[in-house]
Amino acid sequence: MLILSRCLIGLMMVFSLALVGCSKAPSEHAKIDINLAFDQYKQRFLEDFWQVSPEYALYSGRYEFAPRLRVNDEPARAADAEFIKAQMALLATFPLDELNATNKGDWAIIDNELRALQWRASTFKDYQWNPSNYNIAGPIGLILNTEYAPLEDRLMAINERLLKVPAYYQAAEANITAPALPQTQLAIDQNRGAIGLLEGGLQDAIKGSSLSKEVKQDLQDHNRRAIVAIEHYVAFLEQMLPTLKAGEAKDFRIGEALYEQKFSFDIVSEFSAKQVYEMATAEKAAIHLEMTKLATQLWPRYFSEAPMPEDALVLIRQVIEKVSLEHAKPSEFVAAVQTQIPALDAFVIEHDLMDTDRDKPLVVRETPAYQRGFSIASIEAPGPYDSAANTYYNVSPVDGLSPDMQESHLREYNSYTMQILNIHEAVPGHYTQLVHANKSPSLIKAIFGNGAMVEGWAVYTERMMLEQGYGDGQPELWLMYYKWNLRTVVNTILDYSIQVLGMEEQAALDLLMTEAFQEEAEARGKWRRASLSQVQLTSYFTGYKEIYGFREEQKQRLGEDFDLKAFHNEFLSYGSAPVKVIKANMRAQ
Template identity: 55%
Template sequence: MIFLLITKRQKKNIKNPTIEHTDLAISQNIGGSTVFEGELNDALSKSKLSETEKKEIQEKAKIAVKAIKDYAEWLKNLPNKTPRSFRLGADLYAKKFNVDIQSSYSADEIYKIAVDHKNDLHDKMFVLADKLWKKYNGNAPKPADKLDLIKQVIDKISLHHTTPEKFQSEIEKQIPELTAYVKAKDLLYIDPSKPLVVRKEPAYMAGVAGASISAPGPYDKNANTYYNVGSMSGWTAENAESYLREYNDYILQILNIHEAIPGHYTQLVYSNQSPSIIKSILGNGAMVEGWAVYAEKMMLESGYKNSDEMWLMYYKWNLRTTCNTILDNSVHTKEMSKEEAMILLTREAFQQQAEAEGKWKRVTLSQVQLCSYFTGYTEIYNLREELKQKEGDKFNLKKFHEKFLSFGSAPVKYIKELMLSEN
């Protein structure tokens, strides 16, 4: 009955929805209904409930599945002659940025910083790609265009990747390696009692991101943290190859730093230990994502897998974070077209077509969130450098990390105030 009531209310509230969000709602509702079928039956088979209780739950589950699928079907047939645009517009975008990100920067300021950072990354990448040209292209003539030269070297390096079948197992293999490295370098303490489980992304989560972390909250601190890995099942060979070139042997390691060690997984374990329940539950996205992006550069700065190839691929990955901000702001406030977005992502950020298509879909379904990575990273990195200059020889990287994380998932500008006031 509760599902019937929910869907009736949902139907009443929906007026001129965007086409993009309607399609997402359909796919996620259908995906979510599977929880009440195979997964529920598997759980019931392992439970100690009586046969009568199991049957009662299964009958109610059938009602829930029917309600969800009926709702999805209703969405498919919804008359919508004047759908709203997915673009937020400059005024609403600025307001949402201030509320969601809670940065010391405005939306326009961080956009300009991102554009400058993109140009700086291109310069650094050209130096490395030019150095690596002969190794990967022999005596072939170098292209005159700087971005073309970078792309050709990246394309060759990107051919080194795992297979669709081994994608998840490769991630699982790298987690203990990262943990051992952080411990050996004494970068910060990682609690070995908090489980991290790599799993296939559940169907109800499909549609927005290819990899993510599902962490337990402060009321269930000892539960598993799940590293959700998107599946390539059903993909064409061409799309799978494009995706794997994007997440090649180098970038896959950076992804694992970001999502797991010492990125999201580690930060969220610390967040659960914060005395402020509010900060743990209502975490600031820019701090959470910013820490994961900061962790990537910090690990390479510490010497992790140091090579020209790793740094080139790191810069490519960091371009993605940087261009997330440029893309999000441009699409929602500057009427950037899909064609223009594809040029930014594939030519200037050197992304594979499959990755760029996925990012376009994401920017049509969200607003401001894509800015959280670069904004948080910029503020955290700048804070660290400010403290290094202030403390001189007394600065300790491990102490900085653990102190920073001890404040929970609060906005960086407030953590900065607290940390600077103590010095």
Template identity: 50%
Template sequence: MKKTKLALMLVAALAGTSACQMNSPQEPTNLVKQTPATQGFSDFSLQFIDSLWTISPTWALYSGYHKYDGQLQIPDRQSRFEQLAFIDKQQQLLTQFEPDSLDVKSRIDYRLIENLLASMKWEIETYRAWQWNPSIYNVAGGFAQITNEDFAPLEERLRSVISRLENVPAYYAAARDNIQNPTLEHTQLALGQNKGVFSILSEELAKQVADSKLSQTEKALFSERFELAKDAVEMHIDWLAQLTANLEKNGAKSFRIGEALYEQKFAYDIQAGMTAKALYQKALKDKANVQAEMAKITKDLWSKYFDTPMPKDTNQATKQLIDLLSSKHVKRENFVDEVSKQIPELIKFVEKKKLLTLDPYKPLVVRETPEYMRGFAGASISAPGPYEKHGNTYYNVTPLDEMTAESAESYLREYNHWILQVLNIHEAIPGHYSQLVYSNESPSLVKSLFGNGAMVEGWAVYTERMMLEEGYGDFEPELWLMYYKWNLRVICNTILDYSIQVNGMTREQAIDLMTNEAFQQMAEAEGKWRRATLSQVQLTSYYSGYREIYDLREEQKEKLGKQFDLKTFHETFLSFGSSPVKHIRELMQ
């Protein structure tokens, strides 16, 4: 596939589906007079957010708040000291409010801020990834956010770039001072991704500055800082290469974090109301149930595709059928284009079935994954924050150019004709893209900004099943079989992550689980093993959030009977930002 700029704008496709703005249910904050306690907390929460951005300027940038765009925070001891001082101060301020005195919406915001502060402190003092994970140090994202988004006049954004460039050398010097006893896996990832920085700090950027209306003094300052920044990145890459070689030769810290840290991280990140071990045990039961459903479909389809007796081992039979069906897939050079072609069909189905109101004025852009983001996931969403609601949402799809023919074929068999459709439901419509648009519309900045990963991923997984239940794909059994395969992957993500990080599962055991029990292709299994060595807990968010959302919907259906309306449920659920599902349940009840 040609490495040309790929910005497949789908605004026209969205605009053709609806003539109205999204009209999602919102928290009726203006309908009920706030109590003094609730008003006081509302004032505090706004002050908290404003203060947070002063110590987290890049987070502010990603959220669409541009006051501090020119500040690249140096991740040194002083910055950690300032962060801890901020946390202590805000925790003290939080104690002036009694949660039970607040209305339910404010009480949930209280819990979100409380959890965020505790999590930030734990990350710095206990988890300490800033010491052992070199991949967290990369300047590309902030620069890309400024240069790629048209949120302000070009010259204003370029001045932020110039200001930001000043601290790049000190940023990487601090990173090297911080890194102690790193893991090999995270060091290798850092090496690869920092090479991608030059796709952002590029000659194209230099030309953009040269052609701009900046003064000659500003252009000269850019050139000086630009060269120093590139030298700093080159130096850091060389240092990472030497570090990688040393770790490969002499050994490195294990990427496994162990049960105690895992349970703590799970509690902060997932907020599911159960332990990680309990979720793991639940996943084991669901795995058996899904495999049984797949066996039923395999039995029904067997004679359609085979003239030999079906194996007695149902998993073997299912795997054999999936292997046969997986040969139906797009050509490798058409992979990214095929993703973009499917989006209008999903929009049309959602509108026809009245599943959700889609906003035609919120652009979705399918693009090749930027180089500095590659190496972790094959598809992802980059969405604007609540301060920048009208910015582009990017659907990042990694092309298969650099794969060998064998790896590409394995990858395409995994994302075959049926599963590619499920992937697009998950990532785009009505999955991540749609949910994040709604999240930005929540009147509560706290709920929109401090989103819960399990809710975000759980919604995307929930929509996969919901779309098929509503008739997407005309109830084709092959599509349902592949959906169950995909859903089994979600379940096994939890089993895999817990087993690797806590139980010491080996690579061979992990590959066996994924290929023989979850029916995944080898390329997908190897990629997931890599991902499970680079992240912790995040892989459990899909299954955790999905089960909570699906169970909540079924409870609402039973409670409301004929009065239950699916579109109303969806829009009400999404109106509360990206809150943990347990809190949304409280709000909806």
């Protein structure tokens, strides 16, 4: 921490000089000096942050941290606490009302990040009860798949990480004192996937490299020791399973107080978690009305002269079941996703909806085994320090499932829903937004991305694309859009109901399958996800409501001067900042 201490002293000197001559009404010159000092502080803050969070640095594109594996032991947590305390003290010296709009937003993001880290370590303490926090595969997979340096150099960085793997898992076993059952089962599954990476992809890379025979042998030795360490951790967790299943496990539900606290840190909304839950409950009823209208319109097309059900939910489900029969073959699911991306890109360009960048590659691939078990599709984007690297669109294949589960998944992700999924995950959703975020002049906003803004933007684009004419107004597409949007709404209801209100699995399945019209496989997967995470499932609806509401506010405020492309480009220019920070900046223009 000596480097950090010298840094803080230096920055305090800069800041003190900036304040020399200031009175109660500081001059414009002094204000500019304060902002210059804050810009210097932000640069130094990031450099010091990477020292305590090398994996975060790696995912942000700072590949010089690739050899460093953080071991979550007592000394590391003590260093974290010292870092947080020092940074919070320094941040407090900058008068918020004298910073410019960009720096006010960055100040708020840093402040929230520090307080969230402190809360997680001192109050939430998931390092003690969530065994899935410990998995060395992600960074190794990133190093293998990102050609930021020759393969041989990358393998040597992995070699340095492998040296610490035994200590990493020893610390994990020491930390896990009261595990929750779902997180324990996930940790077992994903760490088995990590073993698969070390035995498969890493072995292949070592063999295919031009490293000397001696260096390859050294790498193989370290790799074997790492595999043994992971196997020991998996066995350690498996030995706990009978006791956990017998009722000794920590409750995975975190309760209202912790939930509200986590919501405030993770979502950074103008609303409370309870308010968002109540909004979602009202939204569900409104969506059911729209779906009833569409199902009534489609009934004659699919059921000829058969009598229409009087129960609206039964009517909607029967029409959805018919429409859902149009889907890809199991072996072609991932390929079907891949072939649709160019059409979405062309629509965005043709309708001039926002700036795009065709030089930023998007690679559709099967989700690596060590990342499976959480969601069917996800975007893995490069950090702002390496924005030209590939963005991976991970899609979990279904051809390895049982025939019944295959059909259930494919009906859920039918030909219409798949279009909404690809809008959300790729164009102009996550992929497009994250390309813009990496161009943001504020590294703070790009690096510390707000989940509600990121997910909310993706949900917002689903509706925006249909509003702009994508799909030519097909009632089937609109029906499936509402079904998909209902998932966003019900995610919020489900997460709050499980984590705060104590909802059990069967009630959750009834909500998802009866009121959200989801297939059983999807519903069971969502229950699993809601038992593994907290708050994250609310980010979609919260961000969407805030973004869509703000767009409508701007349309009303600007009238004929409102331009959709300009709105999108400006909104995206603030990186992945919380929506309320972006709104404040745009309102100030």
